[in-house]
Amino acid sequence: MEAKERMQIPRQKMPEQDPKARGKNFDEVPFGYSEETAIREAQRCLKCKKPSCVAGCPVEIDIPGFISLIEGGDFIGAARKIKETNALPAVCGRVCPQEEQCEVKCILAKKGDPVAIGRLERFVADYERNAGKVQVPKIAVSTGKKIAVVGSGPAGLTVAGTLRLLGHDVTVFEALHKTGGVLVYGIPEFRLPKAIVEAEVNYLKEMGVKFVTNYVIGKIRTVDTILSEYDAVFLGTGAGLPLFLGVPGENLNGVYSANEYLTRSNLMKAYLFPKYDTPIVRGKNVAVIGGGNVAMDSARTALRLGADNSYIIYRRSLDEMPARKEEVHHAEEEGIQFHILTNPVAFIGDENNWVREIECQKQELGEPDDSGRRRPVPVKGSEFRIPVDTVVVAIGNSPNPLVPATTPGLDTGRKGNIVANEETGLTSRDGVYAGGDIVTGAATVILAMGAGRKAAQAMHAYVMNGKKE
Amino acid sequence: MAKIVKKERLSADLVRMVLEAREIAETRKAGQFIVLRINEQGERIPLTIADADAKTGTVTIIFQEVGKSTRLLGSMGQGDDILDLAGPLGKPTHIENFGTAVCVGGGVGVAPMFPITEALKEAGNKVITIIGSRTKDLLILEDEMKAVSDRLLVMTDDGTYGQKGFVTQALEEIIKSGEKVDIVVAIGPVVMMRAVSEVTRPYKIPTVVSLNSIMVDATGMCGGCRVSVGGKSKFACVEGPEFDGHQVDFKELMMRQKTYMKQEHESLECFLNQALKK
Numbered sequence: 001m002e003a004k005e006r007m008q009i010p011r012q013k014m015p016e017q018d019p020k021a022r023g024k025n026f027d028e029v030p031f032g033y034s035e036e037t038a039i040r041e042a043q044r045c046l047k048c049k050k051p052s053c054v055a056g057c058p059v060e061i062d063i064p065g066f067i068s069l070i071e072g073g074d075f076i077g078a079a080r081k082i083k084e085t086n087a088l089p090a091v092c093g094r095v096c097p098q099e100e101q102c103e104v105k106c107i108l109a110k111k112g113d114p115v116a117i118g119r120l121e122r123f124v125a126d127y128e129r130n131a132g133k134v135q136v137p138k139i140a141v142s143t144g145k146k147i148a149v150v151g152s153g154p155a156g157l158t159v160a161g162t163l164r165l166l167g168h169d170v171t172v173f174e175a176l177h178k179t180g181g182v183l184v185y186g187i188p189e190f191r192l193p194k195a196i197v198e199a200e201v202n203y204l205k206e207m208g209v210k211f212v213t214n215y216v217i218g219k220i221r222t223v224d225t226i227l228s229e230y231d232a233v234f235l236g237t238g239a240g241l242p243l244f245l246g247v248p249g250e251n252l253n254g255v256y257s258a259n260e261y262l263t264r265s266n267l268m269k270a271y272l273f274p275k276y277d278t279p280i281v282r283g284k285n286v287a288v289i290g291g292g293n294v295a296m297d298s299a300r301t302a303l304r305l306g307a308d309n310s311y312i313i314y315r316r317s318l319d320e321m322p323a324r325k326e327e328v329h330h331a332e333e334e335g336i337q338f339h340i341l342t343n344p345v346a347f348i349g350d351e352n353n354w355v356r357e358i359e360c361q362k363q364e365l366g367e368p369d370d371s372g373r374r375r376p377v378p379v380k381g382s383e384f385r386i387p388v389d390t391v392v393v394a395i396g397n398s399p400n401p402l403v404p405a406t407t408p409g410l411d412t413g414r415k416g417n418i419v420a421n422e423e424t425g426l427t428s429r430d431g432v433y434a435g436g437d438i439v440t441g442a443a444t445v446i447l448a449m450g451a452g453r454k455a456a457q458a459m460h461a462y463v464m465n466g467k468k469e
Numbered sequence: 470m471a472k473i474v475k476k477e478r479l480s481a482d483l484v485r486m487v488l489e490a491r492e493i494a495e496t497r498k499a500g501q502f503i504v505l506r507i508n509e510q511g512e513r514i515p516l517t518i519a520d521a522d523a524k525t526g527t528v529t530i531i532f533q534e535v536g537k538s539t540r541l542l543g544s545m546g547q548g549d550d551i552l553d554l555a556g557p558l559g560k561p562t563h564i565e566n567f568g569t570a571v572c573v574g575g576g577v578g579v580a581p582m583f584p585i586t587e588a589l590k591e592a593g594n595k596v597i598t599i600i601g602s603r604t605k606d607l608l609i610l611e612d613e614m615k616a617v618s619d620r621l622l623v624m625t626d627d628g629t630y631g632q633k634g635f636v637t638q639a640l641e642e643i644i645k646s647g648e649k650v651d652i653v654v655a656i657g658p659v660v661m662m663r664a665v666s667e668v669t670r671p672y673k674i675p676t677v678v679s680l681n682s683i684m685v686d687a688t689g690m691c692g693g694c695r696v697s698v699g700g701k702s703k704f705a706c707v708e709g710p711e712f713d714g715h716q717v718d719f720k721e722l723m724m725r726q727k728t729y730m731k732q733e734h735e736s737l738e739c740f741l742n743q744a745l746k747k
């Protein structure tokens with residue numbers, strides 16, 4: 001096919017549930033490509049000699065490579081190609097911000113729409129899984145080395161998979177009763193079905209990775225006691241500590257952190273209450289504070305739990321919102337109401353301690369701040385109130401302090417994050433590596449996986465020849 | 470998975486269970502708790518460790534059957550498995566030889582009070598223990614408490630056993646008698662812990678209370694357990710569960726505990742209806 005011909009094919013749409021209908025259920029929003037649309041989309045790719053998209057991918061997937069295989073109808077081959085560098089394509093195809101990574105760099109994006117790399121990635125991963133063609137790879141002969149991984153989020157899972165493949169004996173310790181980290185407790189079912197995360201974990205189990213759940217490192221055992229039994233440890237404990245605004249009324253009933261709201265709904269399945277035992281407040285007027293993915297997920301969850309009004313309250317403008325464009329778009333379609341350039345200054349409750357109103361203040365954008373985004377400045381006399389019965393505070397998380405606090409000699413940064421070498425993940429302690437949100441602060445799935453890959457390689461070198469990298 | 474090794478009923482709605490949990494039994498300290506989840510549909514229930522035996526590898530929990538989950542748990546028996554068990558969680562009680570310690574346990578709160586009383590005694594304190602309940606049948610662990618205390622006082626609201634009155638009355642009498650009390654630890658219903666803190670406040674006696682706020686993960690990840698202590702928000706599961714009773718906002722805690730009252734009723738009704746059908 002000629003390049004010209006390829007460039008005439010429009011970017012293929014992915015069918016989705018109708019916005020009205022989906023606002024009432026927890027099923028996944030997009031349905032994914034069919035084989036035909038996937039091939040059609042794959043035909044749009046120019047298979048560039050020096051593909052700029054690959055440089056945009058934190059784990060450098062051979063993008064033109066896997067897309068060529070799709071074009072030729074070899075979907076299983078395409079899935080395996082991706083898995084050479086990315087163990088969780090079904091997850092990444094769904095939650096990666098492709099519009100800031102590979103797709104934004106696609107040559108086609110200069111003039112029109114980029115190749116839908118994420119949708120294709122998702123398609124082949126789903127195809128392989130649904131066809132029952134997921135193959136357990138050949139594991140290298142046992143090295144006799146024992147590796148402990150703390151935390152089963154994307155960083156920990158990546159380290160576990162990579163090191164197991166190399167023949168190490170790998171055990172993952174997870175504090176919660178389910179494995180997957182944010183993928184199971186944070187990101188909702190309608191964006192990432194839990195069955196997919198479970199399939200990925202089962203795949204690692206089949207490879208021989210051991211999982212120990214309900215095991216809080218720093219409580220039942222310390223990193224030091226683990227080190228006496230294992231040759232190296234990876235810390236992937238995530239950014240699990242929710243931040244609050246520190247304004248009056250934050251401890252009123254009905255005020256949640258996003259972590260609690262989403263954990264109740266996703267991990268504990270409170271949306272299926274009373275079939276499942278964990279309750280959640282099903283508010284009619286729900287306000288979510290924040291502008292990231294976590295805020296979008298919370299507002300859309302509130303809608304599905306039966307809210308008449310689900311608001312996003314964000315202190316900057318739509319342009320500054322850190323959430324993925326696709327998620328903001330989905331939220332708007334579903335009827336989430338945006339109060340931008342608005343900052344909550346107090347929560348007001350009734351005599352029974354239940355939240356009833358939010359006092360807000362309008363903002364205007366001033367000079368850029370440290371983050372490069374224009375700083376919101378309060379507008380005097382612009383106070384107004386929004387009636388609410390539920391509030392979800394989604395203004396970010398900081399690193400989980402449990403492990404650093406119980407590991408002497410483990411250096412941490414200003415925000416409590418573990419300090420680790422960017423290339424190797426090595427911390428200030430011999431044999432102790434770290435990566436993912438615990439090092440960078442709340443970031444993305446793919447960055448956590450990238451850090452996991454690098455750390456796994458360094459850990460391999462370290463346990464095999466004592467080399468400190 | 471944790472096996473129920475032993476189950477016994479202490480009173481009409483109080484149950485003692487011994488669970489297989491070797492590592493928790495070996496590492497737990499006084500004042501710490503576990504979280505359990507009965508089955509796949511279950512919620513995460515925090516329960517203080519009432520006792521543990523490192524030799525047999527077991528931990529003991531004592532709970533009152535109130536809502537659906539505790540009733541379901543109470544309906545399980547020896548040999549049954551509990552799906553998930555995590556622990557030990559929370560900060561251990563700060564134990565040292567303070568001098569004279571008064572341990573106050575009310576209702577089912579006597580259970581978590583036991584390991585703390587035992588540890589305070591072992592650390593060399595003179596331990597005066599006050600336990601209380603509404604009525605005689607609801608009083609638990611009298612013998613166990615006696616064994617680890619220098620003096621034991623028993624109070625019942627209705628006077629069916631021990632002295633008639635509240636635990637706070639006994640505490641006030643001890644203080645007024647001129648006994649130099651160096652520390653008071655109180656565990657029980659929130660109203661009781663608040664009352665104890667009010668008794669000791671004028672005397673400036675350090676008073677430790679153990680807060681049972683609503684929890685989900687109990688690892689510091691959700692903030693659902695937050696309580697106001699000295700005007701600051703604290704996560705009870707990781708920064709507690711024990712706090713300075715003179716600083717705790719008990720009123721807020723009591724109201725927060727009622728967050729899911731409606732849902733708890735609904736859940737219990739469903740459960741009882743199902744039990745009826747069977």
Ligand SMILES: Cc1cc2nc3c(=O)[nH]c(=O)nc-3n(C[C@H](O)[C@H](O)[C@H](O)COP(=O)(O)OP(=O)(O)OC[C@H]3O[C@@H](n4cnc5c(N)ncnc54)[C@H](O)[C@@H]3O)c2cc1C
Pocket residue numbers: 095096097150151152153154155156173174175176180181182183186187188215216217218236237238239240262293294297324400402403435436437438442443444445446448
């Ligand atoms: C609601 C929400 C939506 C998001 N949406 C997106 C998105 O669309 N796209 C995207 O790329 N990113 C998204 N993110 C961010 C992304 O999920 C994280 O950056 C990523 O999961 C970090 O991975 P991790 O492995 O470092 O940590 P986590 O996923 O946080 O996993 C850490 C694990 O360690 C466990 N742990 C913690 N302490 C201990 C301990 N002491 N002992 C044992 N185990 C412990 C935790 O229980 C947890 O399971 C989202 C995050 C949230 C909260």
Ligand code: SF4
Pocket residue numbers: 044045046047048051052053054063064105106107108115117
């Ligand atoms: S840059 Fe775009 S067209 Fe080029 S290989 Fe990557 S996806 Fe294909």
Ligand code: FES
Pocket residue numbers: 683684685686687688689690691692693694695704705706707
């Ligand atoms: S219970 Fe979630 S932070 Fe304490």
